[in-house]
Amino acid sequence: MTDTRADDSTTPGIVIMGASGRMGRMLTAAVVASPAMRLVGAVERPGSDWIGQDAGEAAGGAALGVVVTEDADAALAGAQAVIDFTTPAATVALAPIAAQAGVVHVIGTTGLTPDDIAAIDAVTDRGVVVRAGNMSLGVNLLMQLTRKVAQALDESFDIEIVETHHRHKVDAPSGTALMLGEAAAEGRGHPLDDLYVAARDGITGARETGSIGFSAIRGGDVIGDHEVIFAGEGERIILSHKASDRTLFARGALKAALWGVGKAPGHYDMLDVLGL
Ligand SMILES: NC(=O)C1=CN([C@@H]2O[C@H](COP(=O)(O)OP(=O)(O)OC[C@H]3O[C@@H](n4cnc5c(N)ncnc54)[C@H](O)[C@@H]3O)[C@@H](O)[C@H]2O)C=CC1
Numbered sequence: 161m162t163d164t165r166a167d168d169s170t171t172p173g174i175v176i177m178g179a180s181g182r183m184g185r186m187l188t189a190a191v192v193a194s195p196a197m198r199l200v201g202a203v204e205r206p207g208s209d210w211i212g213q214d215a216g217e218a219a220g221g222a223a224l225g226v227v228v229t230e231d232a233d234a235a236l237a238g239a240q241a242v243i244d245f246t247t248p249a250a251t252v253a254l255a256p257i258a259a260q261a262g263v264v265h266v267i268g269t270t271g272l273t274p275d276d277i278a279a280i281d282a283v284t285d286r287g288v289v290v291r292a293g294n295m296s297l298g299v300n301l302l303m304q305l306t307r308k309v310a311q312a313l314d315e316s317f318d319i320e321i322v323e324t325h326h327r328h329k330v331d332a333p334s335g336t337a338l339m340l341g342e343a344a345a346e347g348r349g350h351p352l353d354d355l356y357v358a359a360r361d362g363i364t365g366a367r368e369t370g371s372i373g374f375s376a377i378r379g380g381d382v383i384g385d386h387e388v389i390f391a392g393e394g395e396r397i398i399l400s401h402k403a404s405d406r407t408l409f410a411r412g413a414l415k416a417a418l419w420g421v422g423k424a425p426g427h428y429d430m431l432d433v434l435g436l
């Protein structure tokens with residue numbers, strides 16, 4: 161059967177930023193497989209081997225009719241959404257371009273500093289941004305559970321967040337760990353900044369009551385495991401999520417892209433998209 165989606169201008173056109181990355185490849189395949197959208201652009205960093213190649217052929221598959229470019233402005237012309245799982249610098253640079261083009265900017269990139277987030281926020285008076293450190297349904301549900309448990313238990317329960325990721329991950333703690341930490345802090349009625357304790361080393365002194373500790377493990381090909389531990393006297397409650405397939409994140413990102421089309425300018429997250 162002939163696939164006529166590429167000719168259907170009513171189907172949202174999606175651009176993948178960081179097309180050669182672990183998530184970029186996954187996202188490209190997911191967009192191509194979806195009947196609800198079409199792939200209209202693929203962007204990579206200047207100097208990437210993929211520039212000038214067809215996005216499908218560069219990934220070792222069939223041609224997709226989309227040539228990878230370093231020119232985000234050109235790639236976004238006529239698109240409805242761009243899905244961006246790249247680096248903080250690339251994401252911050254793309255935000256005003258997407259807003260100017262009227263293209264929904266779905267951001268999965270983690271490791272963003274408060275200044276990076278402020279720069280992204282600055283375009284949301286005119287652009288639609290959907291940003292989450294984890295796009296999976298399970299983790300976003302876990303955030304809600306974490307908030308509730310933190311609210312229900314007093315400070316005699318110590319909160320610790322442990323995350324494990326593959327050896328290539330460059331940021332720590334993970335975006336997901338920070339989301340879970342923010343949910344726990346919200347449950348406790350404080351900003352996370354006031355409670356945050358980074359990985360411990362050396363003579364750290366006893367644990368401060370009410371603090372939220374973070375530990376990061378890196379190794380092998382672990383896609384992403386997270387635990388929120390509530391440790392009390394004589395008992396522990398452990399909320400846990402394990403990702404076993406990156407398509408999980410891609411599914412969430414595609415959902416966010418479709419959800420964002422036609423929304424009023426603003427900074428949204430996956431709780432908005434999933435209605436949680
Ligand atoms: N929110 C979520 O659900 C998830 C978020 N992530 C995050 O997504 C990000 C990417 O993760 P991976 O795919 O594993 O990394 P990766 O390193 O495999 O891919 C990043 C890609 O971005 C490209 N890139 C860098 N600068 C660019 C620029 N200026 N223009 C266009 N492309 C550029 C790189 O060349 C690379 O291909 C990380 O921050 C990671 O933590 C990953 C999985 C799920």
Ligand SMILES: O=C(O)C1=N[C@H](C(=O)O)C[C@H](O)C1
Nearest residue numbers: 270293294329334335336384
């Ligand atoms: O870099 C990754 O791989 C992942 N990053 C996200 C994070 O920082 O939480 C989401 C997921 O855990 C995979």
